[in-house]
Amino acid sequence: MIHVNTKINGDETEFLCDPRETMLDVLRDKLALTGAKEGCGTGDCGACSITVDGRLVCACLMLGAEADGREIGTVEGIATGEKLHVLQQKFLEHAALQCGICTPGILVATKALLEKHPDPTETQVRYWLAGNLCRCTGYDKIIRAVMDAAKDMREAA
Amino acid sequence: MALDGSKSEFKLVGTRPLRPDGIDKVTGRAKFGADAYAAGMLHGAIVRSPHAHAKIVKIDTTKAEAMKGVKAVVTRADFIDGLKGEMWNVLENVMAGDKALYDGHAVAAVCATSTLAARDAAKAIEVTYEILPHVTDVDKAMAKDAPVIREGAAAPGTPEGMHPNVVGYHESGHGDVDKGFAEADLVIEETFRTEATHQGYIEPHACLATMGNDGKGEVWCCTQGHFHVAKVCAALLGTDASQIRVTASEIGGGFGGKTAVFIEPVALALAKKANRPVKVVMSRSEVFRATGPTSSTSMDVKIGMKKDGTITAASGVFRLQGGAFPGAPASFTAMCAFAPYALENVKQIGWDVMSNRPKQAAYRAPGSPMAAFAVESVIDDLCKGLDLDPIDVRLKNASRQGTKASYGVTFDRIGLVETLEEAKAHPHYSAPLAEGAGRGISCGFWFNHGGETAVSLALAEDGTVSLSVGTPDIGGSRASMGQMAAEELGIPYEKIRTTIADTATLGYNEISHGSRVTYASGLATIEAARDTIRKLCARAAAKWKIDPEAVVWEDGCAKPSGPNAGEFEPMTLAKIASSMGRTGGPIVGHYEATPEGAGVSFATHIVDAEVDRETGSTRVTRYTVIQDAGKAIHPSYVEGQFQGGAAQGIGWALNEEYIYGEDGRLQNAGFLDYRIPVASDLPMIDTVIVEVPNPGHPYGVRGVGETSICPPLAAIANAVSNAVGIRMTELPISPPRILAALDGAK
Numbered sequence: 001m002i003h004v005n006t007k008i009n010g011d012e013t014e015f016l017c018d019p020r021e022t023m024l025d026v027l028r029d030k031l032a033l034t035g036a037k038e039g040c041g042t043g044d045c046g047a048c049s050i051t052v053d054g055r056l057v058c059a060c061l062m063l064g065a066e067a068d069g070r071e072i073g074t075v076e077g078i079a080t081g082e083k084l085h086v087l088q089q090k091f092l093e094h095a096a097l098q099c100g101i102c103t104p105g106i107l108v109a110t111k112a113l114l115e116k117h118p119d120p121t122e123t124q125v126r127y128w129l130a131g132n133l134c135r136c137t138g139y140d141k142i143i144r145a146v147m148d149a150a151k152d153m154r155e156a157a
Numbered sequence: 158m159a160l161d162g163s164k165s166e167f168k169l170v171g172t173r174p175l176r177p178d179g180i181d182k183v184t185g186r187a188k189f190g191a192d193a194y195a196a197g198m199l200h201g202a203i204v205r206s207p208h209a210h211a212k213i214v215k216i217d218t219t220k221a222e223a224m225k226g227v228k229a230v231v232t233r234a235d236f237i238d239g240l241k242g243e244m245w246n247v248l249e250n251v252m253a254g255d256k257a258l259y260d261g262h263a264v265a266a267v268c269a270t271s272t273l274a275a276r277d278a279a280k281a282i283e284v285t286y287e288i289l290p291h292v293t294d295v296d297k298a299m300a301k302d303a304p305v306i307r308e309g310a311a312a313p314g315t316p317e318g319m320h321p322n323v324v325g326y327h328e329s330g331h332g333d334v335d336k337g338f339a340e341a342d343l344v345i346e347e348t349f350r351t352e353a354t355h356q357g358y359i360e361p362h363a364c365l366a367t368m369g370n371d372g373k374g375e376v377w378c379c380t381q382g383h384f385h386v387a388k389v390c391a392a393l394l395g396t397d398a399s400q401i402r403v404t405a406s407e408i409g410g411g412f413g414g415k416t417a418v419f420i421e422p423v424a425l426a427l428a429k430k431a432n433r434p435v436k437v438v439m440s441r442s443e444v445f446r447a448t449g450p451t452s453s454t455s456m457d458v459k460i461g462m463k464k465d466g467t468i469t470a471a472s473g474v475f476r477l478q479g480g481a482f483p484g485a486p487a488s489f490t491a492m493c494a495f496a497p498y499a500l501e502n503v504k505q506i507g508w509d510v511m512s513n514r515p516k517q518a519a520y521r522a523p524g525s526p527m528a529a530f531a532v533e534s535v536i537d538d539l540c541k542g543l544d545l546d547p548i549d550v551r552l553k554n555a556s557r558q559g560t561k562a563s564y565g566v567t568f569d570r571i572g573l574v575e576t577l578e579e580a581k582a583h584p585h586y587s588a589p590l591a592e593g594a595g596r597g598i599s600c601g602f603w604f605n606h607g608g609e610t611a612v613s614l615a616l617a618e619d620g621t622v623s624l625s626v627g628t629p630d631i632g633g634s635r636a637s638m639g640q641m642a643a644e645e646l647g648i649p650y651e652k653i654r655t656t657i658a659d660t661a662t663l664g665y666n667e668i669s670h671g672s673r674v675t676y677a678s679g680l681a682t683i684e685a686a687r688d689t690i691r692k693l694c695a696r697a698a699a700k701w702k703i704d705p706e707a708v709v710w711e712d713g714c715a716k717p718s719g720p721n722a723g724e725f726e727p728m729t730l731a732k733i734a735s736s737m738g739r740t741g742g743p744i745v746g747h748y749e750a751t752p753e754g755a756g757v758s759f760a761t762h763i764v765d766a767e768v769d770r771e772t773g774s775t776r777v778t779r780y781t782v783i784q785d786a787g788k789a790i791h792p793s794y795v796e797g798q799f800q801g802g803a804a805q806g807i808g809w810a811l812n813e814e815y816i817y818g819e820d821g822r823l824q825n826a827g828f829l830d831y832r833i834p835v836a837s838d839l840p841m842i843d844t845v846i847v848e849v850p851n852p853g854h855p856y857g858v859r860g861v862g863e864t865s866i867c868p869p870l871a872a873i874a875n876a877v878s879n880a881v882g883i884r885m886t887e888l889p890i891s892p893p894r895i896l897a898a899l900d901g902a903k
Binding site for chain 1: 173175176178179180182183184185186187188189191192194271272273356357358359360361407408409410411412438440441631632633791793794796797800801803804805827828829833834835836837838839841842
């Protein structure tokens with residue numbers, strides 16, 4: 001077992017993990033942070049998207065041991081207390097989710113996008129999200145929610 | 158059923174309130190199938206056949222059982238013996254008996270203290286196989302010398318003398334097709350093929366089960382039908398359905414694929430043997446290899462048309478490969494094929510064929526999209542051959558109220574003509590096309606379904622409402638149920654909490670399938686609310702000491718029905734509820750029925766596509782869905798169903814397919830190689846909601862989830878065929894197929 005010290009959504013966290021366990025296994029099975037989902041385990045679906053030192057990563061492609069000394073961000077850290085992030089609110093208003101299994105990953109990914117590119121075009125949003133599969137919506141309402149959130153965030157900035 | 162209380166004026170229905178489960182789903186709090194944990198929980202792993210067809214000679218579990226952390230191993234011997242019919246099929250699929258019937262077929266399972274330990278143990282289970290010849294293609298599986306999957310599986314009515322792999326036959330129609338073809342000015346006959354596709358839900362199957370040796374079990378799982386899971390698990394484990402309590406988790410997509418049972422009985426058997434809770438979660442590769450694909454098809458369609466566009470006759474033969482078990486929806490394919498058209502002479506035949514592939518499962522309007530692909534392609538070629546407008550021809554032949562459908566029923570009020578008229582008037586249809594692009598249109602049809610339904614609606618003392626429904630919410634249905642209950646009761650939407658009740662709490666509810674939830678659970682919710690209102694009115698009548706018949710319910714209040722009833726201050730729901738403990742006890746409305754009035758529905762889609770002649774890749778550049786929803790309770794979720802069906806259809810038409818090697822193994826069991834549409838593949842998907850009320854629902858609702866996937870395969874094939882000037886007859890129209898077609902035309 002490997003002893004890991006890390007920071008998750010701002011909280012100091014330590015855990016023991018098998019060298020073979022992925023970061024996704026650790027988040028879900030050891031830390032009860034089940035917001036990140038396993039849709040494929042091979043980095044193809046993006047449902048387990050997290051940030052590591054601000055960089056967008058599939059948690060299923062990272063070993064738990066690699067979290068040592070890093071700062072991890074998950075969907076559980078997007079809202080501030082009771083207050084939803086603009087993106088979360090816009091996803092609700094635009095009905096941008098049906099089943100909701102891809103939603104955590106898409107929220108983490110779009111938050112990372114808007115931090116880097118606050119004024120993306122529709123095409124940029126579509127290509128940024130090309131690694132996050134959604135089977136329910138056809139992406140239409142997701143793209144609209146992201147564009148609308150981006151607009152609100154720019155206006156508030 | 159009294160449906161005379163049909164409404165057309167609404168306060169809440171037709172608005173777009175936020176979904177009640179929304180905050181849980183955007184914060185990561187919502188609990189899906191794999192998100193449950195229990196004290197002492199073990200992890201299960203399943204051993205699967207690497208062979209398409211093989212005799213299981215021996216399963217040696219001794220090494221696995223001796224490994225650290227391993228608590229139990231199960232094989233077929235741990236399930237009940239002597240099942241018959243469909244339950245035997247389900248058991249045989251859940252855990253192989255004498256033979257492995259497809260690549261991915263479960264042959265044993267193990268549970269251990271960690272996922273890694275369970276996976277290691279699964280690898281240590283030694284299975285000795287004797288490999289048998291296999292077949293995965295539908296036409297080859299019907300041929301004389303094809304390997305036999307199983308003798309004696311044919312359903313009654315299957316013609317004599319067919320290969321044992323042919324297990325079902327459907328024939329229907331009316332008139333005289335030969336006479337009809339003779340009257341035509343142009344007859345076109347063509348053969349089409351479609352490959353199997355997967356529902357592609359992002360959440361793999363997952364469950365958590367406990368079971369003691371007293372036969373009592375608990376299951377938490379992602380399913381479209383938890384009552385069905387209880388029934389199947391009880392049958393496969395030899396216990397009573399009432400002793401297996403199943404709770405439906407949030408469900409991460411289903412599209413029909415989660416109507417089937419795969420891992421829950423295995424988890425229960427492991428839990429029983431280990432006497433501890435067991436969680437089983439499929440990997441993505443297991444999902445592809447062992448669950449749900451659609452049938453692959455081979456289809457011959459022949460249609461005759463007069464110069465004025467009148468269809469004189471239509472016939473079709475539809476051969477569906479459904480995997481290693483009977484049940485391919487060949488009859489649905491045949492029945493849906495010509496349903497959009499009012500035909501004097503029509504005949505359709507469907508064949509259900511077994512092969513060494515996973516047992517097909519329902520996928521969104523099972524069987525219909527393939528039929529539409531074949532039929533609507535031929536209609537398009539006839540329009541071209543006779544120089545007619547494709548919408549005008551469809552309008553001329555469209556089924557209407559009173560039409561005797563191709564599959565026998567007489568249509569009640571339907572909205573096909575309205576969708577075609579909307580399509581013709583839509584700016585998309587008249588927009589100029591880019592050089593080299595093609596435009597395609599198609600109609601589509603689905604039956605929709607009612608089914609066994611039970612709903613309960615309980616008042617709390619503070620005037621709020623707990624609504625319990627038994628159909629898992631697969632796309633926002635808790636919002637629409639809440640809207641319908643609030644509409645009837647006359648209280649705010651926010652005062653209602655809608656819960657998907659477990660199997661111990663409500664009467665039997667059929668699976669969330671057949672686009673039935675908003676129709677049937679919605680109807681039951683409305684009727685449960687009306688039952689509640691009768692009880693509320695009776696309480697007010699008792700207080701006022703007047704006849705309950707003299708009390709009406711308006712704007713959330715009990716009121717005297719008129720001056721003759723007496724003068725009393727209206728009583729709100731909250732006021733009556735606050736004193737219910739003293740005025741007769743809890744107030745609970747409920748409704749149980751098998752509603753039969755699910756209105757059929759139709760859609761027309763318009764699509765523009767551009768084909769890159771260098772690479773053979775196709776890009777959908779504009780898409781419009783026009784569909785009859787009867788009445789849209791929550792328009793955003795209706796639009797979402799339209800868009801989702803179109804997107805899945807785009808994947809099916811252009812990219813998605815099960816690819817088998819010569820060895821009968823699935824070669825693309827992952828999202829990298831089985832590529833579903835991603836955001837950068839698609840345009841915005843425009844929607845038009847047509848509302849032709851369904852006479853079988855108090856608000857006019859028709860199911861909307863499935864019809865949306867019926868037209869896209871054909872609409873896209875028509876667009877691509879128009880773009881390249883070659884009729885594409887095989888799906889998916891992937892780059893290699895386009896390039897081959899372009900090469901062939903040179």
